[in-house]
Amino acid sequence: MKHQQLNQRKNAATPRGVGVMCNWFVNRAENATLWDEEGNSWIDFAAGIAVLNTGHRHPKIVAAVEKQLQAFTHTAYQVVPYESYVALAERINDLAPIEGPAKTTFFTTGAEAVENAVKIARAHTGRSGVITFTAAFHGRTLMTMAMTGKVAPYKRDFGPMPASVFHARYPSEQHGVSVDEAMASIDQLFSCDIAPEQVAAIVLEPIQGEGGFRPAPTEFMTRLRALCDQHGILMIADEVQSGFARTGKLFAMEHHPQVKADLITMAKSLAGGLPLSGVCGRAEVMDAPAPGGLGGTYAGHPLAIASAHAVLDVIQEEKLCERAEHLGQHLREVLHLAKARNPAIADIRGVGSMIAVEFCDPQSGAPEKALCAAIQQRAMEAGLLLLTCGQHGNVIRFLYPLTIPDAQFQQAMEILSHVLTAE
Structure with a gap:
């Protein structure tokens, strides 16, 4: 109910030209976790569009x-x-x-x-x-x-x-x-x-x-x-x-x-x-x-x-360059396993932890924007925040904080594996 009221206020007070992805509002954040106004939490693989390589509210910062x-x-x-x-x-x-x-x-x-x-x-x-x-x-x-x-x-x-x-x-x-x-x-x-x-x-x-x-x-x-x-x-x-x-x-x-x-x-x-x-x-x-x-x-x-x-x-x-390589390798392994089960995964690319997965129709090669959006939505419902990109909106990019704890990263990989291969 709180989010519904906030969205009504947002729509009345701010212009439609500022596109907003989430229909919920953040209340607080810590490292790789976001909490909304109602106490729900998400693993943040958006990081403010690549702004938070060092995570939310790093103590030194x-x-x-x-x-x-x-x-x-x-x-x-x-x-x-x-x-x-x-x-x-x-x-x-x-x-x-x-x-x-x-x-x-x-x-x-x-x-x-x-x-x-x-x-x-x-x-x-x-x-x-x-x-x-x-x-x-x-x-x-x-x-x-x-x-x-x-x-x-x-x-x-x-x-x-x-x-x-x-x-x-x-x-x-x-x-x-x-x-x-x-x-x-x-x-x-x-x-x-x-x-x-x-x-x-x-x-x-x-x-x-x-x-x-x-x-x-x-x-x-x-x-x-x-x-x-x-x-x-x-x-x-x-x-x-x-x-x-x-x-x-x-x-x-x-x-x-x-x-x-x-x-x-x-x-x-x-x-x-x-x-x-x-x-x-x-x-x-x-x-x-x-x-x-x-x-x-x-x-x-x-x-x-x-x-x-x-x-x-x-x-x-914290050797974040090395950690980017380590986390990126783990992510690639998860994506390649998913590719074996999902023929719409047309490409997995990137360097270090700047990695993306592209979705295309396996028969025609046409961009699968709708599928990409559906996967993004399933991930959000499961507690994982993802961003799309690409000229045709058919690419998911991964922008997790490089400071994300190993256990939380593994939890995110399990969610990702599920949403990429769900029927």
């Missing part, structure tokens, strides 16, 4: 934020700076897979980070063009919406889009797009839409998030880097969803050690639940905008900065 609360909560860094911002930039500069000296600046949301990376690239190159990829997701602001490679629900009704944004094909073995075809699609853009000398940056997710957890092959990354070097184009790696131990590395770009991005965007699990994003890149590129060209009232908020310091400590101390 809570302590760091509480300590900062006792000092000051806001000055606006570009008015009165604080050491913790500088220290976090130094840590990120040391950790991010950037070639040579690096610099980092902080913002509030992932979309802000991506927009500012484009600004930095344009300032450095003096060019305007941006190339992104099909199925990409870069945000919901006007510029990042144009960069996103999916119309519904992100771009529908919101045109016209900003100019000088073009989409190439993202390689995907499951969807029949080879590395050669993906590279050829960029060549076609150069022939038909924009000269390479006008392109400031090529922006890609090393593992697509909303697009269905599709990892970029190393061959593609290598050839893309060579193409960028050939034409003086910057490579921007959007690691908003893939960063901070989810893939078994601090950054997904580390899975391609011979390939270095010029700029890396980050957000989500950077600050363990507090809003913080950043752009890290080659120092000479990062210094291109003039003073005042970057920033924001809440950019690099001190509470979020304190939380991010604690996140980096936890990832290191």
Whole structure:
């Protein structure tokens, strides 16, 4: 009854454009567990859409934020700076897979980070063009919406889009797009839409998030880097969803050690639940905008900065990169056993604990969006919260906190096995 009343209030007070998945309201959370207003609990395999690699309310993060609360909560860094911002930039500069000296600046949301990376690239190159990829997701602001490679629900009704944004094909073995075809699609853009000398940056997710957890092959990354070097184009790696131990590395770009991005965007699990994003890149590129060209009232908020310091400590101390590999291997085993019993499971893919399962009709190969939604609903009814993704909504992604206790993870695997193979 309480949820029914809250939903009535929600529908009356907030617009329908904010799509809400659950019809229940959270009351409290701890590590990998959510409790609603009526005392029911769920194992959280959504983690606020990849924000909580370190779990809900990690004690070290809570302590760091509480300590900062006792000092000051806001000055606006570009008015009165604080050491913790500088220290976090130094840590990120040391950790991010950037070639040579690096610099980092902080913002509030992932979309802000991506927009500012484009600004930095344009300032450095003096060019305007941006190339992104099909199925990409870069945000919901006007510029990042144009960069996103999916119309519904992100771009529908919101045109016209900003100019000088073009989409190439993202390689995907499951969807029949080879590395050669993906590279050829960029060549076609150069022939038909924009000269390479006008392109400031090529922006890609090393593992697509909303697009269905599709990892970029190393061959593609290598050839893309060579193409960028050939034409003086910057490579921007959007690691908003893939960063901070989810893939078994601090950054997904580390899975391609011979390939270095010029700029890396980050957000989500950077600050363990507090809003913080950043752009890290080659120092000479990062210094291109003039003073005042970057920033924001809440950019690099001190509470979020304190939380991010604690996140980096936890990832290191609790060996969360190694744990991502361990948990991901267990999940893969469960999914492959389910695949033997469910012919609609068309693909199991991902890296570390950034894993997804795709559902297609076994006869026609058509996307099985309805089946995917039904499995998600069965899981929720059984106490497991899952998220879908993919261009056709037929992919389930797994975003559990990497701090989840072993016993609870095993409980989730049992629920998952049941809902994937239930008749």
